[in-house]
Amino acid sequence: MRIAIMSDIHANREAFDACLAHAERQGFDRLAFLGDLAGYGADPQYVVDRVARFAEAGAIVLKGNHDEGAALGNGAGMNEYARRAIEWTFQTLDEDSRKFLLGLPFSIEEEERLYVHSDAAMPSDWRYINDAASAERSMRATSQRITFCGHVHIPQLYNMSAQKPAQYFEPKPNTAIPLIGQRQWLAVMGAVGQPRDKNPAAAYAILDLDKKNLTYFRVAYDMEPTAKKIHAAGLPAMLAARLFIGR
Amino acid sequence: MSKYDIHEGDVIDGFMIGKQLHTGGMAVLWNATHPDYEGELVFKVPKILEGDDPTVIVGFEMEMMILPRLTGPHVPKVFRIGDFAAIPYIAMEFIRGETLFPALERAPLPIEEVVTIARKVTTALIDIHRQKVIHHDIKPSNIIMRPSGEAVFIDFGLSRHQELPDLLEAEFNLPMGTAPYISPEQVRHFRAEPRSDLFSLGVLLYHLCTGERPFGLPRSRQGLKSRLWRDPVPPRKIRPEIPPWLQEVILRCLEVKAANRYPTASRLAFSLQNPDSVRLTTRAEKTQRDSLMTVFRRWLKVRALPPLESHSIGAPSASIVMVAVDLDEKYHYLAEALLDHTSRLLSTMSDVRLACVNVNKMSTVFMSDPFDDQGRNVHIQRLVELRDWARPIALASEKISFHVLEHMDPAEALIEFAMSNHADQILLCARGAGNYRRFLGSVSSQVVARAPCTVTVVRAPSPVGEKPPAANEMAT
Numbered sequence: 121m122r123i124a125i126m127s128d129i130h131a132n133r134e135a136f137d138a139c140l141a142h143a144e145r146q147g148f149d150r151l152a153f154l155g156d157l158a159g160y161g162a163d164p165q166y167v168v169d170r171v172a173r174f175a176e177a178g179a180i181v182l183k184g185n186h187d188e189g190a191a192l193g194n195g196a197g198m199n200e201y202a203r204r205a206i207e208w209t210f211q212t213l214d215e216d217s218r219k220f221l222l223g224l225p226f227s228i229e230e231e232e233r234l235y236v237h238s239d240a241a242m243p244s245d246w247r248y249i250n251d252a253a254s255a256e257r258s259m260r261a262t263s264q265r266i267t268f269c270g271h272v273h274i275p276q277l278y279n280m281s282a283q284k285p286a287q288y289f290e291p292k293p294n295t296a297i298p299l300i301g302q303r304q305w306l307a308v309m310g311a312v313g314q315p316r317d318k319n320p321a322a323a324y325a326i327l328d329l330d331k332k333n334l335t336y337f338r339v340a341y342d343m344e345p346t347a348k349k350i351h352a353a354g355l356p357a358m359l360a361a362r363l364f365i366g367r
Numbered sequence: 368m369s370k371y372d373i374h375e376g377d378v379i380d381g382f383m384i385g386k387q388l389h390t391g392g393m394a395v396l397w398n399a400t401h402p403d404y405e406g407e408l409v410f411k412v413p414k415i416l417e418g419d420d421p422t423v424i425v426g427f428e429m430e431m432m433i434l435p436r437l438t439g440p441h442v443p444k445v446f447r448i449g450d451f452a453a454i455p456y457i458a459m460e461f462i463r464g465e466t467l468f469p470a471l472e473r474a475p476l477p478i479e480e481v482v483t484i485a486r487k488v489t490t491a492l493i494d495i496h497r498q499k500v501i502h503h504d505i506k507p508s509n510i511i512m513r514p515s516g517e518a519v520f521i522d523f524g525l526s527r528h529q530e531l532p533d534l535l536e537a538e539f540n541l542p543m544g545t546a547p548y549i550s551p552e553q554v555r556h557f558r559a560e561p562r563s564d565l566f567s568l569g570v571l572l573y574h575l576c577t578g579e580r581p582f583g584l585p586r587s588r589q590g591l592k593s594r595l596w597r598d599p600v601p602p603r604k605i606r607p608e609i610p611p612w613l614q615e616v617i618l619r620c621l622e623v624k625a626a627n628r629y630p631t632a633s634r635l636a637f638s639l640q641n642p643d644s645v646r647l648t649t650r651a652e653k654t655q656r657d658s659l660m661t662v663f664r665r666w667l668k669v670r671a672l673p674p675l676e677s678h679s680i681g682a683p684s685a686s687i688v689m690v691a692v693d694l695d696e697k698y699h700y701l702a703e704a705l706l707d708h709t710s711r712l713l714s715t716m717s718d719v720r721l722a723c724v725n726v727n728k729m730s731t732v733f734m735s736d737p738f739d740d741q742g743r744n745v746h747i748q749r750l751v752e753l754r755d756w757a758r759p760i761a762l763a764s765e766k767i768s769f770h771v772l773e774h775m776d777p778a779e780a781l782i783e784f785a786m787s788n789h790a791d792q793i794l795l796c797a798r799g800a801g802n803y804r805r806f807l808g809s810v811s812s813q814v815v816a817r818a819p820c821t822v823t824v825v826r827a828p829s830p831v832g833e834k835p836p837a838a839n840e841m842a843t
Contacts, residue, residue, distance in 0.1 A: 232452075279532055281425065289532035297531055298435075301428030302451045332450075 121329040122147060125309055127154035127237070127270025129171075130186065131161030131209065132313030132363075133349075135322040136170070138341035139312050146326055146337070154270040155184025155237030158221065159202065160314055160359050162349035164190065164209045168217040175220075183224035184237040184271065185246040191222035201356045208355055234264035238271040248272045249308055256286035259304045266299055267306045268327075274317040275310035275325075275336050279303050296333040307334055320366035371412050371454050373397065380449060382410055382458055390414070393426050393524055399458065404446050407461040412454070424455075425534050426524030431457060432531055433523045437498050440517040441491035462519050467507035467571070475578040475606055478613065484518075485572050485616075486639045491518040492568065492632040493789050496561055499529040503558065505567035506548045527558050547580045551595045551623050552675055559677035562625040565635060569620025569628075576613065577605040581621060595623055595672075596665035601653040611651035612642045618650040623665075625675075630685030630718055633789040637687055637720060640788055646765030686791035688712065689722045691781050691814075693796050694752045701796040702756060704827035709794055710760055712823075721767045723757050724784055725749050726777040746771050778813035785818050792821045799826075 124143040129136045143151075151174050158164040175181045186206065189195050193210035195203030210218070226243035227236035234240060239247040239254065241261035249255050249269060255278035258267060280286040281303040291297060299305045310323025317323075321338035328335070347360035373395070377384040385398035388409065399410035413427035434457060435445040449456035467484065470476060476484075488510060495502060502509075503525040511519045525543060527533050535543070536558060544553045550566035573581045581599030585591045602617055603609045616638050622628045629635040638645045645651075656662075690709050693701055713719055727749055739745050749771040757767060774780030785793055797811040811824045 277532060279534065281534075281537075284537050287532060287534070287537050292530045295530045296436075298432045300431055300448070300451070301534070302424050302455075303428070303534070 121149050123150045123152055123327045123329070124148040124324060125152045125154065125235075125268055125307075125327060126312050126324040127309040128156040128184070128273055128311035128313060129153070129161075129167050130156055130311065130313035131158050131164040131167050132322075132346055133161070133163035133166045134341050134343065134346045135313045135339075136167055138339045139322050139324045139337075142337060142339045143324065143326065148326055150179065152180035152235055152268070153182065154235055154268060154309060155182040155224070156186045156270065156311075157181075157184070158190040158209050158213070159184075159186025160205050160355075161346065162353040162355060164213055165217060168213065168220060172217070172220050180228050180230075180235055181224055182228065182235060182237050183221065183226055187221040187224060191218045201358055205355055205359060208353060212353075229264060232265040234262050234267045236267065236269050238269055240267055240269070246271065249276070249278075249306065250274065252278065252286045252288050255288070255306050255308075256280060259286060259306050262304075265304055267304070268309065269306070270309045270311065272308060273311035273315055274308065275323055276308040277334075278306040278308075280306075291336040293336050293338045296328070296331070296335045298331075298333045299327075300332050310336070310338075314363065315366040316362075318366050320364055371415070373412060373454075379410075379454060379456065380447065380458075382408070382447075382456075384410060391522075398461070401446070401458070404458075408446065409443070409459050409461045411457045411459065425538050427455060429526060429534050430523045431455065432534075433500060433526050433528045434459070436528070437495065437500065437523075439494050439498075440513065440515075441494045441519055442523075443519060443521060462511045462513060462521070464512045464514055464519075467510045467512065471507045471574060474575050476575050478576070478609060481572060481575045482613070482639060484575060485568075486636065487512070487516065487518040488568060488571070489632055489636040489639060490789075491520060492564055493636060495520060496564070496632050501527045501529075501558070501561045502564050502567075503527060503543070503553065504545055504548070505564050505571065506545050507571060533558060546585050546591060547574075547582060549591060550625075552625060554591050554595065555672075555675065557675040560625050560675065561632075562628045562630075565620045565628050565632060566622075566625075568635075569617050572617050573599065573602055573621065576609055576617065577602050579605060592669075595669045596662055598657050598662070600656055604654050610642070611647055612638075612645040614653070615645055615647050615651035618653065633687050633791065634685060634720060636789050637722075641768060641770075644765075644768040685718045686716060687720045687722065687789060688716075688792045688794065689724055689781075689785055689788065689790040691724050691726070691793065691795035692753060692756050693798070694725055694749060694756070698796070698798060700827050700830050701798065701825070705794060705796050705825050706756065706759060708823070708825045712792075712794070713760065713762070719762075719766065721757075721760070721762055722770060722784075722788060722790065723753050723767065724770045724772060724781065725753050726772045726774055726780045728777055729773055729775045746773070778810045778817075781810070781814050782817050785814075785820060790818075790820050792823065793818055794823045794825060796825045796827070799829075 126139055153171055157167050157171050171181055189206040190209040195206035227234060236243050239249055240258040248271060249258055250272050259280050275291055277289045277291045278286045309325055312322050312324055315323055319338060321340045323338055325334055325336045343363045347363060350360040373384055375384055375386060382399045382401045388396040388398055394411050394413050397410040399408045401408060413424055415424055431448045435448060443462055444460040445457060447458045502520055504522060509520060509522045511521060513519055548567040548570045550563035552560045553563050570581055582594045599621060601614060603614050620628055692705060727745060737745055750769055753769045772780040772784060793814060795811055795814060797809060815822045
């Protein structure tokens with residue numbers, strides 16, 4: 121069983137399609153979407169429709185802070201760019217899509233795995249995992265052996281054994297990393313639709329349950345049309361510009 | 368007693384457990400068989416005593432991550448690993464053959480035997496370094512010699528894979544090596560230095576040559592640290608018949624600063640393969656340990672050492688480049704183009720070893736005359752021409768070597784040389800096109816097809832006014 125795990129698509133149709141096509145070439149049996157389908161990008165309806173169809177077919181789909189905001193039309197607590205995108209997305213999405221987003225769960229547990237959009241310690245608080253301390257807080261909050269999350273748009277991998285602090289590792293794309301041993305693992309997915317690790321290529325990963333390993337991938341895609349649609353929609357220009365530099 | 372209660376006759380995931388082979392500090396090894404896998408296997412289970420510090424398991428976790436990724440004759444093949452949720456184990460190939468441990472008890476060994484062992488272990492080291500792994504525990508009991516001759520490393524419990532999380536980084540309670548063999552940087556808990564393995568190999572060679580351990584058998588942390596400032600007794604002082612070149616090699620491996628050792632295992636292998644090319648320095652002639660004043664100064668410096676910086680495995684700048692030179696005067700323009708190309712390549716590399724090679728083609732039918740029609744020794748004449756060709760490159764003498772190979776098949780000769788010297792790159796010329804070579808295959812196309820490394824084929828047009836030699840002359 122191979123699970124393709126994607127997070128933070130952020131209404132980026134081209135990046136999403138490129139990752140799906142890449143995952144199909146790699147081979148997968150199941151999909152998991154760790155939230156933030158919408159927000160920032162100009163194709164929320166397309167992304168939500170497609171993910172909803174995957175959900176009907178058994179995909180894991182979680183709620184992210186932008187999904188919640190877009191469903192309610194409430195960008196409170198977000199920065200100016202994000203708030204304007206949330207308002208635009210709320211106007212753009214149809215009623216069913218808003219309901220779909222609002223009804224998504226914060227987290228899902230399956231066997232020894234936990235899927236969550238952000239920090240497992242308090243999923244509805246949307247805290248970032250961006251260092252060993254925040255990773256440790258999240259891992260201590262769950263008894264599941266492996267956690268998958270997104271939210272911060274930077275691929276990271278942490279492991280932690282009993283009575284030891286969490287250890288950070290920078291995963292190298294295309295390298296299968298065994299998630300084994302007597303320890304917990306926390307795998308932070310990069311973003312499909314808006315990478316922020318200075319690498320503009322779309323990010324996702326595939327978990328192989330039989331081989332017990334996780335492989336991070338980066339997928340190059342043409343972001344010109346994505347950017348043009350962001351401009352055409354009247355969304356903040358900065359949301360298009362950042363795609364090209366991955367920040 | 369291990370926490371994992373295993374007995375002869377048990378069946379675990381289809382593995383039928385046989386006799387207990389060995390109990391080590393960290394693990395218990397069982398003989399095993401499995402209907403899906405041919406022959407005898409080794410079933411390795413971590414030894415965790417109840418109430419033990421859980422950190423002793425980390426080495427086993429590390430080995431479970433690394434060993435299944437490695438391939439080739441220099442590591443045991445892994446068939447399956449067990450899950451911690453049930454019982455953690457590594458089921459792997461049973462390697463017939465002896466470890467190097469008994470050789471240690473026979474030490475000092477004949478010099479030739481030491482050099483043979485050194486070559487085999489270095490070849491194995493090149494292979495695991497190319498697979499991005501630092502072993503970190505090179506010692507006689509972790510090396511098995513296959514009946515077919517290859518050295519095999521076992522026990523990757525302290526190893527580090529460049530592309531996997533290093534679980535041992537956080538484990539400061541664990542012994543991070545074996546006391547006599549541990550490198551200075553491992554003593555300092557630095558694990559990102561592939562040349563640590565060269566240091567341990569140096570300790571092994573020193574011991575095999577002299578019958579003595581260069582740094583004794585320290586039992587305390589302070590004892591371990593003394594190798595940061597105290598140099599070992601020069602091997603030739605213990606055993607004067609050790610050739611100076613071998614002392615040079617061993618002491619270079621044992622340099623405290625990794626930067627002063629061989630840059631890569633391949634470069635060490637090159638020295639072992641070509642003793643004549645080893646440039647002898649003060650290391651070769653050393654007959655005494657350094658003066659106490661020098662040692663004291665080093666000791667003072669150690670107290671204020673800067674943090675270590677990681678060095679990637681097989682740094683591309685430390686390559687072995689092999690250039691196959693066509694010395695035929697008719698093709699002078701090819702030799703010039705090759706020289707130009709070689710110079711430009713070298714200018715992009717900071718620390719390179721250049722092996723200039725020419726093949727003296729032997730006749731398949733007649734005995735070759737060692738003298739040409741002017742009565743000159745062909746071999747020596749070729750060496751002279753090779754040196755002359757390379758003169759404009761102006762590399763330091765220890766960075767360049769010259770080899771005239773005598774062989775009936777030039778392509779075969781070049782490929783053999785590249786393999787036995789672990790060349791990272793081959794540069795050679797193609798003489799041209801033509802029907803003859805299209806059907807029989809040129810030397811360059813054979814080398815491109817079969818060499819184990821990067822091959823660059825240089826072509827150049829014949830100068831205006833010169834006709835390229837006829838195709839049937841280009842049978843080499």
